[in-house]
Amino acid sequence: MKKAFQYSLSILMAVVVLFSTFSFTVDSHYCGKFLVDKAVFSKAKTCGMDLAVKSDSFSEDPCCSNQKTAVEGQDELKISFHSFDLDQQLFISTFTFAYFNLFEGLPQQIVPFKDYSPPLLVTDIQLVDQVFLI
Structure with missing residues (x-):
């Protein structure tokens, strides 16, 4: 875990x-106040109104705008x-x-008797020999 x-x-x-x-760069195309397309790493698609404005000589004020936002x-x-x-x-x-x-490791300690089992105790040796710690 x-x-x-x-x-x-x-x-x-x-x-x-x-x-x-x-x-990266975010490119946005607005037609008036409305967002038409937003693109990352490429140019945003237009609504086609900018071509009509260029061909029409009466309208001087374009309604479309492109906005680029660069994120560094x-x-x-x-x-x-x-x-x-x-x-x-x-x-x-x-x-x-x-x-x-x-974090250097300690030397490995060798225990020579780790594979041997202790002897079986049949009787309590302290009681048999009458030896007590005081």
């Missing part, structure tokens, strides 16, 4: 980073180790070294 949660959280974080760096992504995700000053580089390298050596 814990591994599945960590896996799904890492996928979610990767998707968030991907979409935060993603930039984040460009500041790259952090270089060389952009830090000497004190920051020293701290990062020392912290990394100490962190990775913190």
